[in-house]
Amino acid sequence: MESAGLALILIPIRGGIGYLIGRKRKIGGGWAFVLGAFLGLIGWIIAACSKKKDAPTFDDITKGGDQ
Numbered sequence: 001m002e003s004a005g006l007a008l009i010l011i012p013i014r015g016g017i018g019y020l021i022g023r024k025r026k027i028g029g030g031w032a033f034v035l036g037a038f039l040g041l042i043g044w045i046i047a048a049c050s051k052k053k054d055a056p057t058f059d060d061i062t063k064g065g066d067q
């Protein structure tokens with residue numbers, strides 16, 4: 001019975017950490033919460049590897065073309 005109570009406490013905490021990692025990334029807070037809650041450290045790594053939403057994009061400017 002004790003382990004069930006511990007799981008009810010730890011799963012939302014792990015999910016919350018995942019949410020904090022993924023909220024400003026393309027994966028989003030909801031998916032990061034789910035991955036963090038059920039996969040723990042692996043879910044956090046997946047969320048951390050997702051690209052950031054506000055990442056700058058660079059245009060390819062090369063010589064030639066429209067001259």
